[in-house]
Amino acid sequence: MKLRSPMEIWGYLPGTNCGECGEKTCLAFASLLKERKRKLELCTPLFEARYAEKRKRLAELLAPEIREIEIGVGARAKKIGGEDVLHRHELTFFNRTALAYDVWDTMDAEELNERVRRITEWRKFYIGDFLTVDAIAIRSISGDAGRFAECVRAVAAQTDLPIVLCSFDANVLEAGLKEAADRNPLVYAADKANWKEVLGLVKRYKVPVTLFSPDLDTLSSLALTFSSAGVTNLVLDPGTYPTGEGLAESFSRFLRIRRAAILEEKKVVTYPLMAVPLTAWMRYGAENALEASYWEAAIASVFIIKYADIMILHSIEPHSMIAERTLVANIYTDPRRPVSVEPGLREIGAPTEHAPLFLTTNFALTYYTVESDISSNKIDSYLLVVDTEGIGVEAAVAGGQLNVGLIKEALESYKVAEKVNHKTLVIPGLAARLSGETEDATGWTVLVGPRDSGRIPDWMTTNWPPKSGS
């Protein structure tokens, strides 16, 4: 974004404070535009003919530094790029790194179907929602156009995920495009040797394309050539060397490109970046699958954190997908969102007066984890959320934010004794050291729950209802 303050943005708005956008003043709306929390379209008056010039100019100035492009179509289409900052705390990162897992055209039909299904259906619950992955990269190992076409056709028929078509042979790519151009696939890739043919192809089929060169002059040349020819839905792959000095150099290329794009506004490189951690497998080979998958995930971590907007991965083992996708979720979480939830007494399901009473902190992550563990297992209960200033259980016990006084106060101020008839409080296993003191200070019976709320269902079978007299 080229505008540095809400005041600068305000200069382009009608200035009537009409309220159409939902804000009281144009300046308030300008602040939200600056934070990228609103779309310009909400200011309807700006779309009147007399503001046409201003609107056009403002739209240009508000555009993110890194071009935003979309791959795929429909509900699972994925935007990549669109970033404005180098460090997430400076605003936030916007479009999380797209994780594309590979299939290849020498797989037999059954194997291919199973792999596509696993990638498409993969999901993991995390903070109130399911994580999924983003795309399928189809590699042409055979080099045979017909075979590639067949593979693309099969994949396209089976998944609604975006597709990346991978070959350096323009004939093969075209065979893939004939099958799936209507799916808006990302083409991989044009390089120094094949660029004329690939440029022709992507112009004809109007699809986004990746440019590949570890030489940054060449990569810039390719980007300039394509953009001059009117092809601006570009992704840049500066090469991912899996080990040694090659890895260090690859890392530095990502850093330098992104910094030049954002800080120096070097137009020729203001495109999303692609990393290929799959190259890890070229060093380890398929027979060292565990080590290769760790190395691949390690490289993926490096480039998830530093500026890859899309990446191609090979391991679809659960450990790989869980770790990679969780890291993406962490890095791309908006740091402006609150760390804590409201303290108070929550009802999970439909608790009666006999229902168990669990205690947790108001750290959002802890809260959502405990809440989902209890509700997903259909345990009707009360959850006492105490104000630890947004710190998790273990750290809050160590740091003193979770203490006996706080627990006592929470029991009293949320009138917990009026809701349950048993005066029994279940505290997290990680807060075990507070149990004795809490019993003394509150007069409640304290049960120490499991160290991880995921074990509450097991814990319940042996510990709830509490044996009388204990």
Place this chain on the structure above:
Amino acid sequence: MRKEEKKLTLADIARFLEKYDVLELEDVTIKGDVELELGGSPGVALPPALIQALQSLMGVQRPQAPEGKELGELLPARFEAARAEWAGKIEEVTIGATRAEGGTRERTVTIGGERSLPFYNFDFEMPHKPVISLDCFDMPISLAKAVREHYEDVMEDPGEWAKKNVREFGAEMVTIHLISTDPTIKNTSARDAAKTVEDVLQAVKVPIVIGGSGNPDKDPEVLEAAAEAAAGERCLIASANLNMDYERIAKAALKHGHVIISWTQLDINAQKTLNRYLFKLGVPREDIVIDPTTAALGYGLDYAFTNIERMRLAALKGDKDLAFPISCGITNAWGAREAWMKNSPIKEDSDWGPARYRGPLYEIVTGLTLGLAGGDMFMMMHPQAARTVKRVTQMLFGAERGDDKAQKVEIADWVTWAGEVVKK
């Protein structure tokens, strides 16, 4: 949006021709490379895609795409990026003392000294590579199975445990956690703790970190005794914290020649405050390492990452209160349920696979993430995780510069990679 203008795709034509078993088209002649005459209407300009489809059907070699020809050569461009220069420099801190320096360590470890973001060697060469310290404990503790199987034989004996960390797993440093001193655990005495520290110093010759139990009431006494027992060894004492008698710990470290960890919980201002208190007590700058708190992947790693990244950026911009090497307790990664739990407690999740594969990877990802934020030192647990974090960070640091040229793989070949190891 896609190709609205097209009436008939080449795929349609190809399929059409195939369907009717057309092997040859009558009345179609090809002139030169790209001109095509159809039937009785010579010179009709056809879309190149169609030409190509027809040509490939008839076994004609495909010409270069005409669009490319028109463009000629690649437009020349050079990539240039400015170097970033920072005003600040991170303090250089040496841990361990050799005989010549009044200790008994065989070598020392130096961390810090950065004048750039981590591994941004094109701005300023990172002077010291990050270091890994492997944990051991003064009593058997409950560990995830994937970790426990590596230490089962040494859990009763901290000296043997430390030795194994160095000999078998190549640890550059060892951390001894004196957790049995916690009144709610075993409440062992400060004297017992001092004895354990002596044993560990005897057992290994690498620099060591001495960690308390985390009990704010007991730690000052325990760490004071440990600091005395290790006098002159320049250990790293973990840690001073705002909610305890940090003064007592700092003074003991100062008196016996150790480095101190200043630990705060995800709070930049608290970190600045505690560091200033330590300055006031006369702790020299080169005797301070900070621990801004590590959270596990999926359980607050985003906060830990951003907290460390902000501290490091502030330090590079010139905030001297924060210009210290950063230590990260990566073992915390094992607190994530994904690291050890057998199956997902959430019924709708895809299969989690074996826990023993997940755990080490959680430690690896947590370690690398904080390394890229600014971590200089990682306290870790699983040998393979430690090895992987070490390898990656050393490579990024530039330790393999010049060594690997011959081994570079032809990375573009990933597209056709078919399972083999590619050695070039």
